[in-house]
Amino acid sequence: MKKLGLLGHPVSHSMSPKLFIDKFSKAGRLDLEYLTYDLPEISDFNTFTANNPDIVALNVTIPHKESIIPYLSEIDEEAQAIGAVNTLFKANGKWMGYNTDGWGFRRSIQPFLRGRHESALIFGTGGAAKAVAYSLKTLGIACYFVSRTPEKRRKMSNVIGFNELTPEAIKHHLLLINCTPLGMEPDTDGCVQIPWKGVGKDHLIVDLVYNPDVTTFMTRALEKGAEAMNGCDMLRLQAEKSWDIWLKNGL
Ligand code: NAP
Numbered sequence: 244m245k246k247l248g249l250l251g252h253p254v255s256h257s258m259s260p261k262l263f264i265d266k267f268s269k270a271g272r273l274d275l276e277y278l279t280y281d282l283p284e285i286s287d288f289n290t291f292t293a294n295n296p297d298i299v300a301l302n303v304t305i306p307h308k309e310s311i312i313p314y315l316s317e318i319d320e321e322a323q324a325i326g327a328v329n330t331l332f333k334a335n336g337k338w339m340g341y342n343t344d345g346w347g348f349r350r351s352i353q354p355f356l357r358g359r360h361e362s363a364l365i366f367g368t369g370g371a372a373k374a375v376a377y378s379l380k381t382l383g384i385a386c387y388f389v390s391r392t393p394e395k396r397r398k399m400s401n402v403i404g405f406n407e408l409t410p411e412a413i414k415h416h417l418l419l420i421n422c423t424p425l426g427m428e429p430d431t432d433g434c435v436q437i438p439w440k441g442v443g444k445d446h447l448i449v450d451l452v453y454n455p456d457v458t459t460f461m462t463r464a465l466e467k468g469a470e471a472m473n474g475c476d477m478l479r480l481q482a483e484k485s486w487d488i489w490l491k492n493g494l
Contacts, residue, residue, distance in 0.1 A: 246297045251304030254279040285310040301331040308370025315340040327370030330485040344374035347481030363418035372422035413441025419448045426458040434459040444468035
């Protein structure tokens, strides 16, 4: 049996196991199993893989998408450009890293983009936020990150603090994207603190959180007449791309 799985902390909320178990079953791959692996400290990655030699491929989630990079032998061009990895494959005992979040996000948002969506505010500065920014830049959309602690993000460009957001700034950026874990099960009341007065019907808001289906961030935006989507399509698409990468590598 070849083992695959999701590595992160926490991992219990994830839909990935169901997605992949369905995929394996449809492909008739009875030789594959997909589990969740809760790893609080990424410094334990080498010990974890040594203790689990049957694991051949992994997805990586919060909070390890960036901190895992030093533990990998190689990462592909898109993961390098993004600075985060969410898909791993073990070849000849070496771990290779890829990023499929950027591709999944791009494919999921494209049908909803209109000419007026020229610039975006991205809430959060983690691995998913970087993948989103990379994708939007490839679509010619300008991006600004919004962080709780912009002073700690000096290596990144275009970062402002939540306390600097004004209703005018919100009105100016018609694409608002939540790339924080706020609102995710079980803390479903969580939501980014923004001047909601600036949100209107021309906004497209995207929540990368997909559990619950309709998050507090989406509800508040819908109440303002904005269009809102969750991270379900992105999740499905990034998983498909991971599957393709694993198959191309000989899974
Ligand atoms: P991450 O690397 O841990 O980054 C999360 C970022 O959110 C942090 O850098 C932080 O930015 C901000 N943040 C964290 N806790 C916060 C809080 N309590 N209040 C406000 N901001 C907070 O995680 P990630 O991998 O980027 O994932 C972020 C979210 O996207 C998760 O919920 C994940 O499940 C979801 N996601 C969904 C998909 C999908 O396919 N739908 C794909 C990837 C990720 P600052 O410290 O700068 O404020």
